[in-house]
Amino acid sequence: MRASPLDDAAFLTAEAPEGVAPRFHGAAALDAPREEVVAATLWATAQGIYEATVDGMPVTESVLNPGWTSYEWRLAYQSFDVTATVRGGTGDLEVGLLLGNGWWRGRLGFGAANANYGEGIAVAAALEVEFRDGRRQRLTTSPEWRATASGITRNSLYKGQTVDARVHGDEPALAVRAVEIDHATLEPQAAPPILRHETLAPRRIWQSPSGRTLVDFGQNLVGWLRFTVRGRRGDVIRLRHAEVLEDGELGTRPLRHADATDELILSGGDDVFEPTFTFHGFRYVEVEGWPGELGPEDLEAVVVHSEMARTGHFRCSDELVNQLIENAIWSQRGNFLSVPTDCPQRDERLGWTGDIAAYAASASFPFDTSDFLDSWLRDLRLETEHAPDRAVPFVVPAVLKYADFPEGHLGEWSGPTAIWGDAAVWVPQALWHAYGDRERLAAHYPAMVLHLASIEPLISERGLWENGNQFGDWLDPDAPPEDPAAAKADPAVVATACLYRSASFAADAAKELGKDEDAARWRALAERTRAAFVRHYVQADGQIQSDCATVYALAIAFDVLEDEVRDRAADRLAALVRASGYRVTTGFAGTPFVTWALSETGHVEDAYRLLLERECPSWLYPVTMGATTVWERWDSMLPDGSINPGEMTSFNHYALGAVVDWIHQVVGGLRPASPGYGRVRVEPRPGPGIEWAETSLLTRGGPVTVAWRVSDGELTLEVGLPDGVPVDVVLPDGRVVEVAGGGHTFSARV
Ligand code: BGC
Numbered sequence: 001m002r003a004s005p006l007d008d009a010a011f012l013t014a015e016a017p018e019g020v021a022p023r024f025h026g027a028a029a030l031d032a033p034r035e036e037v038v039a040a041t042l043w044a045t046a047q048g049i050y051e052a053t054v055d056g057m058p059v060t061e062s063v064l065n066p067g068w069t070s071y072e073w074r075l076a077y078q079s080f081d082v083t084a085t086v087r088g089g090t091g092d093l094e095v096g097l098l099l100g101n102g103w104w105r106g107r108l109g110f111g112a113a114n115a116n117y118g119e120g121i122a123v124a125a126a127l128e129v130e131f132r133d134g135r136r137q138r139l140t141t142s143p144e145w146r147a148t149a150s151g152i153t154r155n156s157l158y159k160g161q162t163v164d165a166r167v168h169g170d171e172p173a174l175a176v177r178a179v180e181i182d183h184a185t186l187e188p189q190a191a192p193p194i195l196r197h198e199t200l201a202p203r204r205i206w207q208s209p210s211g212r213t214l215v216d217f218g219q220n221l222v223g224w225l226r227f228t229v230r231g232r233r234g235d236v237i238r239l240r241h242a243e244v245l246e247d248g249e250l251g252t253r254p255l256r257h258a259d260a261t262d263e264l265i266l267s268g269g270d271d272v273f274e275p276t277f278t279f280h281g282f283r284y285v286e287v288e289g290w291p292g293e294l295g296p297e298d299l300e301a302v303v304v305h306s307e308m309a310r311t312g313h314f315r316c317s318d319e320l321v322n323q324l325i326e327n328a329i330w331s332q333r334g335n336f337l338s339v340p341t342d343c344p345q346r347d348e349r350l351g352w353t354g355d356i357a358a359y360a361a362s363a364s365f366p367f368d369t370s371d372f373l374d375s376w377l378r379d380l381r382l383e384t385e386h387a388p389d390r391a392v393p394f395v396v397p398a399v400l401k402y403a404d405f406p407e408g409h410l411g412e413w414s415g416p417t418a419i420w421g422d423a424a425v426w427v428p429q430a431l432w433h434a435y436g437d438r439e440r441l442a443a444h445y446p447a448m449v450l451h452l453a454s455i456e457p458l459i460s461e462r463g464l465w466e467n468g469n470q471f472g473d474w475l476d477p478d479a480p481p482e483d484p485a486a487a488k489a490d491p492a493v494v495a496t497a498c499l500y501r502s503a504s505f506a507a508d509a510a511k512e513l514g515k516d517e518d519a520a521r522w523r524a525l526a527e528r529t530r531a532a533f534v535r536h537y538v539q540a541d542g543q544i545q546s547d548c549a550t551v552y553a554l555a556i557a558f559d560v561l562e563d564e565v566r567d568r569a570a571d572r573l574a575a576l577v578r579a580s581g582y583r584v585t586t587g588f589a590g591t592p593f594v595t596w597a598l599s600e601t602g603h604v605e606d607a608y609r610l611l612l613e614r615e616c617p618s619w620l621y622p623v624t625m626g627a628t629t630v631w632e633r634w635d636s637m638l639p640d641g642s643i644n645p646g647e648m649t650s651f652n653h654y655a656l657g658a659v660v661d662w663i664h665q666v667v668g669g670l671r672p673a674s675p676g677y678g679r680v681r682v683e684p685r686p687g688p689g690i691e692w693a694e695t696s697l698l699t700r701g702g703p704v705t706v707a708w709r710v711s712d713g714e715l716t717l718e719v720g721l722p723d724g725v726p727v728d729v730v731l732p733d734g735r736v737v738e739v740a741g742g743g744h745t746f747s748a749r750v
Helices: 083-088 319-335 353-363 370-386 423-435 438-458 491-512 516-537 549-557 563-579 594-599 604-612 660-667
Strands: 011-014 022-028 037-047 049-054 075-081 093-100 122-131 136-140 146-149 152-156 160-164 176-179 186-188 194-200 204-207 213-230 236-242 261-265 270-273 280-288 299-306 312-316 670-672 680-682 692-699 702-711 714-730 736-749
Touching: 011 022, 022 136, 037 049, 037 083, 037 093, 049 122, 093 122, 093 136, 093 152, 194 213, 213 261, 213 319, 261 270, 280 299, 299 319, 312 319, 312 660, 319 353, 319 604, 319 660, 353 370, 353 423, 353 660, 370 423, 370 438, 423 438, 423 491, 438 491, 438 516, 491 516, 491 549, 549 563, 549 594, 563 594, 563 604, 594 604, 594 660, 604 660, 660 670, 660 692, 670 692, 680 702
Parallel strands: 075 186, 160 261, 680 714
Antiparallel strands: 011 122, 011 176, 022 093, 022 146, 037 075, 037 122, 049 093, 122 136, 152 160, 194 299, 204 213, 213 270, 213 280, 213 299, 236 261, 236 280, 312 692, 670 680, 692 702, 702 714, 714 736
């Protein structure tokens, strides 16, 4: 069994109704005077979420601890340096722990899922104080600790939080008991902490047609409201959150079962409200019961997400494209909250694997995602190892295994699946390209093996992945709102192309890791798959079965096709893209790759036209509709301003924003030439509609900047480089110039 600083700490639970957050309290006389304290550390974790205080002071700025991991094998504990607090305190040493439901007793999932890790929640902590003479004192949670009901009388991630400010802590004690947990699951937190970031002030406050008070924060964000208020004791302020308006009222239908409603019951004095045991995806809030008139200075929205360093920036001459980039950044921030989620607002917020498979490369440019996604990939590996079919689950953490779904519901949607299961390969692949960390590649490799091994028995005699369930080109804009899997692309064509990509990268990874036998196995699988794909799906004239943009995008971008067929397939793709009037025709599968497939085969102009199209469906259509995040559907909001009738309609889903990877690398022209940008390739590909672009990235080797401008057919390119990073500059006239360090300027005819 692993030793953890919490091994002698009991996990405490209290007899309280499910909504009530108990507050635990432990105290001890200090063994030596306060000034003798040289170090003090608090370790804590929970099956649930907790907030800790030492001597009445919060121990951290981070929230929603311990975050969400695959709790069955990894329950993260946090460690907080509380030396200053303990040295500066008076009287007995005191630890306070407030315990909420979080993801543990979260009733997570859509429809009737109600998935739960357990019916009880529990918290453990250990405070260790070290004195000048080397002695140590420990105060750890034990059944002797006291608990009372806090003022939090309702707390749920989906439904929201109620705080009764009349509760003071002198309420009758709750029964406390210790619960057994497997301490071997405890490990130090690997994921970055969840933090409050900026706050936003209301942009507008007004009365809706039905007379309700509405607030617009001007940005679809994830977090909660914060305010201080005074009113009549016992009165209730109620806050309902939503991403959009419909007919001038809050558009809550897309939230499905997530009430996203917070309440404050006033004490009669000054009440500070900040509901930190829930979170909401919202731009608008309906405020009911505010004492007096609500003004813009009365409340603020707090933006909450996992900590990630900002590394990449992009700007260009097209303001709509700049807004698209901003929207993608906001969607990433909102959905990188402990785990990479599909969406942050409705009764879902799950680690859907397909969404991050599509988006990982895009995500790893603006932000350093390495620690965040590494932690999630550890869960993916554990869940896959423990899955009955040893297939990558659709969501990680795989909480849906606890769902109350009617018999068969999950059965019908289970087993190895392209794109979703390919997260086991594509997410590590994106991290490898962005950061080049070999140790992590090695840690992620076993899940690649499991994924490919789970597909092998499904490969048909023809060598194709044509058996089993597929989500396919999910959310193809031509699929009916109620059937998002009904795409134009043949799901077996999509799956077989994805298998080729995954087997190819697994072969590269195995080779990199010195696993030659594995490399040969995956290379052979890739080659067999490629041959079968070409033989059964591709005609001599380059036409690919089901003849829609997605199948061409995948076959070309994944390098399934040989030169001549590839050119013909590329011409067919370009023809399809033109025939659709440059409206997008791809879903989750094709969207990240369609512009790549065009630009890498001599169709840069078509790629630009596709990017810059504004009519629905297109990347810029939501921007023209005032979107401030990436939408789940190409038309989450219809051109007439009404919400898409599909029950699955979020306004904050990053997956279809996956074109931003291409924007950074091809429009911006900043690409890794070797893993982790150890060698950089600067190759901007100017096209019609964009006159200039400025791109920068803080790589592991230092900052790289690329700025280009085209006027009168002449490209001026400025490159700024750190020392010691070799860079190949590829100019539109075909010249390749090797440079290193400092600033360099080039010009060329376009
Ligand atoms: C989620 C998607 C997810 C999909 C898979 C949806 O409900 O929001 O983003 O990948 O289900 O079926």
